[in-house]
Amino acid sequence: MKGNNISSSHDQTQLTQAQQSILHLQHAITQAQSNPNAEANLDAQINQALERAERSLTQSEQTTENQQALDFHRRELEQLKSSYQELKGNL
Secondary structure, three states: OHHHHHHHHHHHHHHHHHHHHHHHHHHHHHHHHHOHHHHHHHHHHHHHHHHHHHHHHHHHHHHOOOHHHHHHHHHHHHHHHHHHHHHHHHO
């Protein structure tokens, strides 16, 4: 039973890391949208945040059985990628 609690805690930690990475990406994209002149400086930050979010989500997929949460975060990440592509197209 204790092993299951540790595993469950690890699953939640991985999901939390994925969620935090996605929020960081969202913040970077929002900054770039609200200040187009700074977008060039934020581009590297957005790319790093995107890579981190994708990596965190991949790690979560390997350790988490909560498919509903994974699906939610996958959709959220895809929406942010789309927003980023639109932002790049408008500049």
